Amino acid sequence: MNPLLEAEQAVLGAVLLDPDQLRQLGWLTPEHFHRPVHQALFAAMRKLHADGHPASTAEDSVPLSWVTDTVAEAGQHVRGLxxxxxHTLISACPRPGHAPVYGRMVLEGAIHRSVTAHAIRLHQDARADALQGEVEGALRGADVLRDVLIDLARRWGAEPRPVAPGVPPAPGPVTSRPSWARRVPGEERILLGVLAERPRSMDEVVGWLRPDDFADLAHGQLYRCLVALHHRGEPIDRITLLWEAQRRGLLADGTLSSDQLAAVCGDVGPGSAEWLGEQVMRSSVTRTAATSARAIRTLAENEALAPGQLINHALHALDPLDEVRTRWQTANGRPAPTPPAPSPNEPPPAQVHAARARSTPRALSPPVPRPGSAPSPAAVRPPSRGRS
Known part of the structure; x- marks a missing residue:
């Protein structure tokens, strides 16, 4: 027997035996039941009780009409009842006084089902947006999922706040790249070629495009090299880019090859770095939404996870999408949403600003030669050699 099914039967049987139990189940709704017949029965009980059925005021024994009227009312919405x-439901209830506990079991199952359904919908929205070259559907689906999580937390009595799971959810089965995502690396390669050939165009994208936005790992690492050279104010061409890739170990570990880099630098045509960057960014939004949706679905399908943990872990899984959304809005000239006030456990804003400043291009200051000596090669370098 399914434990959730037994819990649904038990709470219905408890109310049939003692209609006054409905006063303790005001937070439970018919939609929280999995089976349609159970939804109809609970809705009928709530309606009859609200209409002042004689059973709701009975002090001694519950009249038989409570059972027959409930069945008759529910029978108008489902067949075969x-x-x-x-009477089967009544016999399935061990203790009518435990109805609130049975109801919380029903609510727990409803929370898992609801989060699963909305995660699937978010994944479908992300896939549809990727096919159409849009992002609004995925972002709207993420907002709906977040609102659902907050509402479920309120019903469960937990505080909705993002909490990272102690053990990350197991990844889903490895599948080949979907057809709707196969055109993305081509746009990424063209963008990298434009940036390598016209280094000044880095200013158009460096403020909001990140290496993780690239679908191809090698492309993301190559963009990281471009950003590092740009931030240090060093020349950008095929040779300096190859040298930076070697310094980062990308040639040694097989992430990049000199032939791949030469092909990227040679694949240059007319195009705007900003426009190409927006295409990469758009793909990043839908890809991140799909990844968040898969992670949340995996969490929701773990029946051992308590509802409060599920809700907070699911909110945490949406954080990467929020970060990508903010940069997408920056790329399109839209105002970013006002950030929430930091909690006591978060680092102070000054510390966060200092950490983010490492990704902001710095103006180069002219070197100051020592009196009576020629400047050394180290003196003409920018003061920092840190990597982005």
């Missing part, structure tokens, strides 16, 4: 089914 008989009085024998009601």
């Amino acid at each position: 008989t009085a024998s089914h009601a």
Whole structure:
């Protein structure tokens, strides 16, 4: 027997035996039941009780009409419901006084189902947006999922706040790249070629485009090399880019090859770095939304996860999408949403600003030669050699 099914039967049987239990189940709704017949029965009980059925004021024994009227009312919405089914529910309830506990079991199952359904919908929205070259559907689906999580947290009695799971959810089965994502690396390669050939165009994208936005790992690492050279104010061409890739170990570990880099630098045509960057960014939004949706679905399908943990872990899984959304809005000239006030456990804003400043291009200051000596090669370098 399914434990959730037994919990649904038990809470319905408890109310059939003691209609006054409905006063303790005001937070439970018919939609929280999995089976349609159980939804109809609970809705009928709430309606009859609200209408002042004689059973709701009975002090001694519950009249038989409470059971028959409940079945009759529910029978108007589902087929095949008989009085024998009601008696089966009554026999399935061990203790009518435990109805609130049974109800919380039903709510727990509803939370898992609801989060699963909305995660699937978010994944479908992200896939549809990727096919159409849009992002609004995925972002709207993420907002709906977040609102659902906050509402479920309120019903469960937990504080909705993002919490990272102690053990990350197991990844889903490895599949080949979907057809709707196969055109993205081509746009990434063209963008990298434009940036390598026209280094000044880095200013158009460096403020909001990140290496993780690239679908191809090698392309993301190559963009990281471009950003590092740009931030240090060093010349950018095929040779300096190859040298930076070697310094980062990308040639040794096989992430990049000199032939790949030469092909990227040679694939240059007319195009705007800003426009190409927006295409990469758009793909990053839908890809991140799909990744968040898969992670949340994996969490929701773990029946051992308590509802409060599920909700908070799911909110945490949406954080990467929020970060990508903010940069997408910056790329399109839209005002970014006002950030929430930092919690006591978060680092102070000054510390966060200092950390982010490492990704902001710095103006180069002219070297100051020592009196009576020629400047050394180290003196003409920018003061920092840190990597982005």
